Amino acid sequence: MAGSQSSKRVLDLCDEALGLPAAERDAFLASVCAGDERLRVSVDSVLLAVDQAGTFLLGGDDTRLDPVDLTGRRIDTYLVKESLGEGGMGSVYLAERHEPGYAQRVAIKFVHGHLLARELIERFNAERQLLAAMNHPYIAALIDSGTTDEGIPYIVMEYVDGLPIDRYCDDNKLSIRDRIRLIQKVAMAVQAAHQNLIVHRDLKPSNVLVTADGIPKLLDFGVAKLIRPDEADTHGNTTIFGHQAMTPDYASPEQILENKVTTASDVYSLGVLAYQILVGERPYHIETGNHRDFLKSVESLTVPKPSTRLNTIPSAELRRQIAVQRATTVERLQRALQGDIDNILLMALRQEPERRYATVAQFADDLGRYVDGLPVAAHADTFGYRAKKFLQRNWLPTGAAALIMLSLAGGIIAYATQAEEAKRQRDMAQAHALTAERTVGYLKDVLFAGDPFRSSENEQTVADVLTYAEKNLQQQYADEPALKATLLSALGDIHAARANYERSQALSAEAIGLYENELGTASNAAANAYRIHGLSLYYQDDYQQADAFFQTAIDIYQQTEDTDWGGLARAYDQMAMVQGNIADEQSALEYYNLALATYREHQLDDPDQLISILTNIGVANMQQGKYAAADPYFLEAIKLGRESGTSDAYMAVMVSNRAGVQKNLGHTDAATANYEEAVQMLERSLGPTHPETITSQTSLANHYRQVGDLGSAAATIRKAVAAAETSLPEVDFIASYVQNIGGAILCLGEDVPFGTQLAEKSLAARRALLPEGHWAIASGEGIVGMCYAAAGDFDKAETILRGAYEALRESRGEAHEVTLATRERLHELYLAWQKPQLAEKYALAP
Numbered sequence: 001m002a003g004s005q006s007s008k009r010v011l012d013l014c015d016e017a018l019g020l021p022a023a024e025r026d027a028f029l030a031s032v033c034a035g036d037e038r039l040r041v042s043v044d045s046v047l048l049a050v051d052q053a054g055t056f057l058l059g060g061d062d063t064r065l066d067p068v069d070l071t072g073r074r075i076d077t078y079l080v081k082e083s084l085g086e087g088g089m090g091s092v093y094l095a096e097r098h099e100p101g102y103a104q105r106v107a108i109k110f111v112h113g114h115l116l117a118r119e120l121i122e123r124f125n126a127e128r129q130l131l132a133a134m135n136h137p138y139i140a141a142l143i144d145s146g147t148t149d150e151g152i153p154y155i156v157m158e159y160v161d162g163l164p165i166d167r168y169c170d171d172n173k174l175s176i177r178d179r180i181r182l183i184q185k186v187a188m189a190v191q192a193a194h195q196n197l198i199v200h201r202d203l204k205p206s207n208v209l210v211t212a213d214g215i216p217k218l219l220d221f222g223v224a225k226l227i228r229p230d231e232a233d234t235h236g237n238t239t240i241f242g243h244q245a246m247t248p249d250y251a252s253p254e255q256i257l258e259n260k261v262t263t264a265s266d267v268y269s270l271g272v273l274a275y276q277i278l279v280g281e282r283p284y285h286i287e288t289g290n291h292r293d294f295l296k297s298v299e300s301l302t303v304p305k306p307s308t309r310l311n312t313i314p315s316a317e318l319r320r321q322i323a324v325q326r327a328t329t330v331e332r333l334q335r336a337l338q339g340d341i342d343n344i345l346l347m348a349l350r351q352e353p354e355r356r357y358a359t360v361a362q363f364a365d366d367l368g369r370y371v372d373g374l375p376v377a378a379h380a381d382t383f384g385y386r387a388k389k390f391l392q393r394n395w396l397p398t399g400a401a402a403l404i405m406l407s408l409a410g411g412i413i414a415y416a417t418q419a420e421e422a423k424r425q426r427d428m429a430q431a432h433a434l435t436a437e438r439t440v441g442y443l444k445d446v447l448f449a450g451d452p453f454r455s456s457e458n459e460q461t462v463a464d465v466l467t468y469a470e471k472n473l474q475q476q477y478a479d480e481p482a483l484k485a486t487l488l489s490a491l492g493d494i495h496a497a498r499a500n501y502e503r504s505q506a507l508s509a510e511a512i513g514l515y516e517n518e519l520g521t522a523s524n525a526a527a528n529a530y531r532i533h534g535l536s537l538y539y540q541d542d543y544q545q546a547d548a549f550f551q552t553a554i555d556i557y558q559q560t561e562d563t564d565w566g567g568l569a570r571a572y573d574q575m576a577m578v579q580g581n582i583a584d585e586q587s588a589l590e591y592y593n594l595a596l597a598t599y600r601e602h603q604l605d606d607p608d609q610l611i612s613i614l615t616n617i618g619v620a621n622m623q624q625g626k627y628a629a630a631d632p633y634f635l636e637a638i639k640l641g642r643e644s645g646t647s648d649a650y651m652a653v654m655v656s657n658r659a660g661v662q663k664n665l666g667h668t669d670a671a672t673a674n675y676e677e678a679v680q681m682l683e684r685s686l687g688p689t690h691p692e693t694i695t696s697q698t699s700l701a702n703h704y705r706q707v708g709d710l711g712s713a714a715a716t717i718r719k720a721v722a723a724a725e726t727s728l729p730e731v732d733f734i735a736s737y738v739q740n741i742g743g744a745i746l747c748l749g750e751d752v753p754f755g756t757q758l759a760e761k762s763l764a765a766r767r768a769l770l771p772e773g774h775w776a777i778a779s780g781e782g783i784v785g786m787c788y789a790a791a792g793d794f795d796k797a798e799t800i801l802r803g804a805y806e807a808l809r810e811s812r813g814e815a816h817e818v819t820l821a822t823r824e825r826l827h828e829l830y831l832a833w834q835k836p837q838l839a840e841k842y843a844l845a846p
Contacts, residue, residue, distance in 0.1 A: 070093055107157045185215075187361070188361075190218065191361045191364070199265060249285060339541075357377075493532050527560070531550060554568065570609060572598060575591045585624050592616050596617060608646075611654070615654055618637065638655065648681040689723045698717065743787055744783050759784045763780040763784050805823055
């Protein structure tokens with residue numbers, strides 16, 4: 001056995017050395033054979049035999065094996081034009097095929113002469129036959145093959161005029177979703193190779209060229225190896241033979257460590273490639289100067305989450321450039337990568353081949369499921385993953401800030417007793433409850449004083465207080481895990497209320513860890529921790545994981561003997577928020593109604609929570625066009641808010657929502673008064689450049705437009721646009737909303753060029769932020785079409801408006817207000833164009 005392993009080591013090193021230029025072989029062998037003179041002698045002997053075998057096969061004169069330059073040579077029907085590149089395995093030339101009535105540009109690869117030992121020739125011929133049978137639109141096609149007069153094999157491939165995939169994506173500023181679709185096509189090519197018994201082994205950007213029309217082509221199977229079905233490994237993957245040729249930064253750990261290479265190796269390399277294309281940086285960089293250090297570095301590789309990789313780039317300008325190349329901002333790029341993309345790429349890049357995706361096709365399928373908003377197979381190695389279908393929507397209610405308001409009163413005070421129940425420290429429960437009540441009460445009073453949705457006072461500096469509280473907690477309660485978990489949850493809740501979502505996530509995760517590993521999860525306190533963790537994920541747009549944690553919280557609340565009904569009502573309320581994003585408004589409404597029923601059935605004393613539930617039910621009804629049904633909920637919420645001294649910021653949310661209902665019910669004057677009052681409240685409490693203030697101003701401007709007060713509409717929207725430009729990212733949902741309404745208002749006559757510019761900016765942002773085919777994109781196209789009609793470009797307006805109208809009919813239905821608005825714009829276009837028959841066709845029924 002030892003002899004077999006020794007022989008394998010010698011042959012492996014020979015294969016590796018033969019893959020290097022002759023000038024580099026000696027240094028390589030000196031490094032890998034250092035201290036083992038016997039190994040070096042054995043390798044040198046085999047290399048000499050290979051050289052002699054090659055000379056014999058070619059007739060003796062080995063100076064012909066590696067021609068320096070073949071430019072100008074005619075090989076069969078091909079005229080070699082210029083060199084395209086050279087590597088350790090061979091040289092590639094651009095050539096032209098000339099036959100009567102036929103011309104074609106091709107790429108010809110000549111194998112280096114030092115690789116022409118008999119076994120290598122047989123292997124090359126076998127690979128050539130497999131490539132000939134591998135017909136795939138995303139693989140550069142094998143056109144021809146042969147042997148030169150000197151006996152050098154060559155293959156003629158399809159010539160691909162394109163850019164490396166990473167450059168193509170960046171130059172064209174492809175969004176994350178568009179990049180994923182391109183990666184899927186590359187994966188299809190790799191899977192096709194696997195099905196034809198070939199493992200590529202060298203997947204990297206330069207081996208995937210993308211043509212001008214967006215078609216990827218997988219190139220260079222020069223280091224690919226044939227799959228040997230008689231060498232299945234213990235994990236069920238198929239192994240290959242041959243030397244370990246690779247590009248280290250993209251190679252799998254098993255390639256670098258000279259272990260068995262399988263199709264899972266291509267999964268890993270494709271994962272590195274996808275990571276670079278999506279994130280803008282490879283997950284790591286391997287230093288290859290010293291062979292032993294090189295191998296040691298591979299064994300200790302850790303792959304950072306894609307969503308955190310940008311933070312390791314020291315240059316803020318480079319981070320911004322990476323985001324711009326993906327048609328987004330740094331913050332939104334990190335959020336887009338967080339969650340499913342983190343899990344998908346980390347699964348592909350696991351050190352152990354058996355823990356990766358079983359096939360490239362599964363990897364590609366998970367990426368596709370992410371784009372399509374479906375559950376993915378990949379999951380983090382944490383608390384578990386349960387996802388429902390995901391549908392990102394573009395609903396931008398002025399009541400968005402309402403979703404920030406949390407109610408800790410009541411539930412927070414109950415944490416301590418619940419924690420003791422989990423730990424059964426009944427003899428200390430009373431003392432701990434009093435300590436927790438004092439601690440949490442103090443934190444609540446101090447920290448919420450700066451929350452504009454709870455207090456009318458000015459913002460206080462609380463970062464130092466939070467830091468002290470966390471540090472003191474870790475020290476004071478290190479030996480009391482039940483109380484520590486309770487207070488970690490409380491701090492996580494406070495951070496969530498103050499929009500410090502990452503910190504909230506970390507603290508609630510620590511609490512969950514204590515419940516899962518020490519205390520048990522069958523308690524209200526554990527349910528609260530899961531709920532708070534879900535909330536932190538929701539506000540970071542990780543809806544599918546938020547859904548999983550909220551569901552876990554609900555299950556625990558329902559199964560405990562002494563249910564915390566306030567906590568369960570909050571969990572229902574917050575689960576409804578998630579359902580509005582991953583399911584539909586009706587599903588959200590069902591959870592909101594469960595929250596309200598729980599609150600009223602158990603006579604909970606928490607006005608803030610009741611206001612939140614009532615407001616959310618009103619919004620959910622508005623989203624379904626049920627304005628009469630929404631109105632009583634808003635009325636009750638406003639009444640409770642005024643009675644309980646709710647802050648101006650949150651009162652503005654409720655008043656603005658009520659205005660929207662009144663407008664749609666035909667109560668125009670009352671709606672105008674409420675919209676104006678809401679803006680004034682927000683300007684007082686949050687300032688003129690706060691996103692909520694800008695959103696409310698935009699709603700007021702749109703209302704002015706709809707009631708025919710175009711002067712007030714234009715003045716108000718210009719104010720909102722100016723504030724958005726100074727305070728919001730360029731690619732942003734709220735900014736897109738402002739620009740969209742700005743285009744609709746200004747293109748009515750006051751400033752058509754500027755209005756058109758705003759509408760096009762809004763549409764570009766929606767295309768970058770939303771999945772292809774989303775109804776809000778078609779709605780934005782309708783505004784752009786309206787602007788072109790106002791400018792007199794009727795042909796272009798017609799094309800855009802008709803496309804938008806058909807898309808909205810399909811996605812929202814004929815009777816939806818957005819569809820009807822676009823139909824009305826078509827009617828107005830044809831009236832202005834003096835095409836009465838078409839105008840009549842699109843006229844709305846009286």
